[in-house]
Amino acid sequence: MKKTAIYHRSVPSMSYAYDKETVHIRLKSERDDLVNVSLIYGDPYDFTADEWQYHVVDMNLTGQTELFDYWTVAVKPPFKRLRYGFYLNDKNGEQNVYTERGFYSQAPQDIGCYFCFPFIHENDTFSAPSWVKDTVWYQIFPERYANGDALLNPEGTLKWGSEKPTPTNFFGGDFQGVIDHLDHIEELGITGIYFTPIFKAYSNHKYDTIDYMEIDPQFGDKETFKELVKACHEKGIKVMLDAVFNHSGFYFTPFQDVLEKQEASSYKNWFHMREFPVQMEPIPNYDTFGFVPSMPKLDTANPEVKSYLLEVAKYWIEEFDIDGWRLDVANEVDHAFWRSFRQVVKETKADAYILGEIWHDSMRWLQGDQFDAVMNYPFTNGAIDYFAKRTIEAKSFADNITEVLHMYPENVNEVSFNLLDSHDTPRILTLAGDDKDKVKLLYLFQLSFTGTPCLYYGDEIGMAGGGDPGCRACMEWDENDQDAALFRFVQQLIHFRSEIDAFGNSGSFRFIEVDNFKNIVIYEKKTEETKLIFVLNNSNKAQSIVVESLASKKVNEIFTNE
Amino acid sequence: MKKTAIYHRSVPSMSYAYDKETVHIRLKSERDDLVNVSLIYGDPYDFTADEWQYHVVDMNLTGQTELFDYWTVAVKPPFKRLRYGFYLNDKNGEQNVYTERGFYSQAPQDIGCYFCFPFIHENDTFSAPSWVKDTVWYQIFPERYANGDALLNPEGTLKWGSEKPTPTNFFGGDFQGVIDHLDHIEELGITGIYFTPIFKAYSNHKYDTIDYMEIDPQFGDKETFKELVKACHEKGIKVMLDAVFNHSGFYFTPFQDVLEKQEASSYKNWFHMREFPVQMEPIPNYDTFGFVPSMPKLDTANPEVKSYLLEVAKYWIEEFDIDGWRLDVANEVDHAFWRSFRQVVKETKADAYILGEIWHDSMRWLQGDQFDAVMNYPFTNGAIDYFAKRTIEAKSFADNITEVLHMYPENVNEVSFNLLDSHDTPRILTLAGDDKDKVKLLYLFQLSFTGTPCLYYGDEIGMAGGGDPGCRACMEWDENDQDAALFRFVQQLIHFRSEIDAFGNSGSFRFIEVDNFKNIVIYEKKTEETKLIFVLNNSNKAQSIVVESLASKKVNEIFTNE
Known part of the structure; x- marks a missing residue:
């Protein structure tokens, strides 16, 4: 038996409450080493007849990669407490019992040897809003979706689609434009819109916030935004905003105050200033997003900053009835902040969705106390590499997807935000070398997979575009330049997802x-x-x-x- | 290379901030497979000359068990951010690079492949009070330490030490008795006392709380307790109390109210009642500690219960200046409760110590947001099995201890509560078959090991006793029946621990x-x-x-x- 490949630990990825009565247990072993794995389990205090009373149930082989087998089982402990171990049988007829204290030849009677899931607490159980797993998202970059109100155009606004997108040009996209085109979105079958930032900012992407409490005037005013949310809700579409809390923009008043008053500024502790006077070159002497001097990192552990940002989180839900927050650069903000954030958000709207932007292993944020989901880039990578770029083979793709499914709990997977591209990556059509058949396979896989899929605006009608800024072109509204067949294909898949249980998260x-x-x-x-x-x-x-x-x-x- | 045995995940046991500038990274591999492991690491945004700038540093082989090698390294990322992977060289000359996306033959340029430690946040970093790692604890079971005030004796109190302890007899131990004998404790070199419960309760062990806001009258009143804490502090001794928050006692007023008024009781949601009328037999129809009907489990997710217990936590610190809480059956209480508990406790006294009673893998509670430490039973098991019972061989013992040291972060290990016995187990002398040489080895190991050691009252003068109730005998105060040589031996070790840096946690x-x-x-x-x-x-x-x-x-x- 390949003992050194066998792995279980009572940590949230391998031992977790799926709901208030069910515990999922997983085990990893070397591929094709074990022919059968069963779970030994029981209540830790059940010593009828002076012997620990345990049950045995077979585990299911739920995934196989080049290196590993993954075994999973669900059990419902009647008194919510669980001690457990594993019977392992390998292909050579060797049998071992695997426990928290290692390997035994027989199931030990000492309860202390077993792994422990102490008690199912409903309030500790990971639980995302129920609507999320039935949602199909659509990501909108507001400056580029539609120009519905020319009066709001910023200075130098270009004619819609007249030029290629650059890091600095403007086309006047706004809320009215989105409202005008909600029919398109509804027709596609979309039930949630994720807007990249809409708050007052300097750039066209608005990730450099100037004021977290104001709408950027080029998009409209608060009334228009309220109208937009209402219009979405009337069509059964949820609305998610982008919270850029890791860093502010250069023109954020508190940062300007620090630049002006230096160490005397009452905002000097709002950021991570390492010394004064403030220097931006060659490397800023304060923490920033990356090394970008114009994006100073906020000190979210400072109670003033924390309370300000939590107020922001609450305000947009309370006043505008938004349904979720997508958190930019979420993993570089402290966990303590996100725990408070979750409390405030859920108190304000119990079924609001909290989605973190994390490109790496995100288990630390998905234990029930912080996020409901993360942007599922491991899924993205696998799908793009296989279907679009064809840089990996079928088996590598399947390995990748199998690992994605076994790195997080099942209730986490069901609400995982599965994107194929975004404003940060080339568009899928471009990634697929302009081959629409590949794009169709990508959509078929994405829309039939576990999780909550997100489409990037314009992809559905065949828009192409390279990495930022290429992927941020103006939405194509000329029907002659839209690929109607692709639109219908995606629409059909979304329809399947909503009509056939097994197509979506129930399957x-x-x-x-x-x-x-x-x-x-x-x-x-x-x-x-x-x-x-x-x-x-x-x-x-x-x-x-x-x-x-x-x-x-x-x-x-x-x-x-x- | 034994790829299936190689394991790292960016989770708190393998990738954590040791302090505000240092990150520790660990990796596990099959024993004797790899001859060299080095860490590839850098700032994720450092793309000088359009290439990711990384450094390489050798990792140290910090532990070896029968099955595994454990590799560790500490790095100080200048901008607090870290992406990392591993160069692995095996004994056959094979080299691989191990990343979050698996194995590569060369270090990939795509930063997305690497493991991620996003940012060192001081407020997220596990941090126990600094005094803890220099503390030597002494556990006192108050009913059995010394009877200093006969006027408080409960009805039927027996003459001190005149009988064997039973589950129900009383010998009148009290606070005055402890005050009278603080010299003994001080002379031994003790710097912290852990008291099992002192609140009003029915039994002699007081784990069946009647009133969390009152001292049990057999121990004294609040004035005496205040005096006791003050006397301890004057001798440089910290005081830790036992918080039994998982369940109340049968005579706790809210539970009595439920028994009386049944479903009409306003306290019915203070517990986990499954149905009415309340039934205690054959199995209680409400959740309990184990299946003990007289210990009803408290619903710590109920805001009323939570706020009551947090008030308790605060009260005894604020009014009596205690220095820590030991949490009974800590793993069966919800994490959300413990997070709030930590906030309240640390706000009340920043350097208070929070110690959970958990017998199993406790990583979920040791991420910085809940406990400062747990009772280190894996250490206990190894030491007792090897030195006292001799049921395991030297190598198994070393494996066990090596695993203990590598299952938690180093800053966790430094404050781990290392006990050899307690009121829940036989005494070490009895476990060692009355062989005092074995006891000396146990003490030598315990007192020179990483963590914060705890001695059980009376062991130091050679008391024996089997499992509960045998281990709860009256403290032997007759000097003729005390083993003075053993006392001096322990005293000497404690002296070494405080005088020689390398003896304690600095080594x-x-x-x-x-x-x-x-x-x-x-x-x-x-x-x-x-x-x-x-x-x-x-x-x-x-x-x-x-x-x-x-x-x-x-x-x-x-x-x-x-």
């Missing part, structure tokens, strides 16, 4: 076949009633595939309904 | 030699100035040992000072 995901040579992946999404089989041909040619599990079964092709 | 611990056949373990405790070598002979006979690292060195024997 459990499993790879059935992954073939490097043919370059196909086959997976299933299954509920008790329905099994959907997805066959994705990522090669350039038509291929015939025999899906063994469907032999002699009656099959309905959902695209053609045949 | 870093490392096994040098572990020999099953001879049954010896040799370890070092090292500072920059001093290296202490401990040679523990756990066999029954005198043995000659050559300590190679000391060959031709000048050595001072600290016991004899020769």
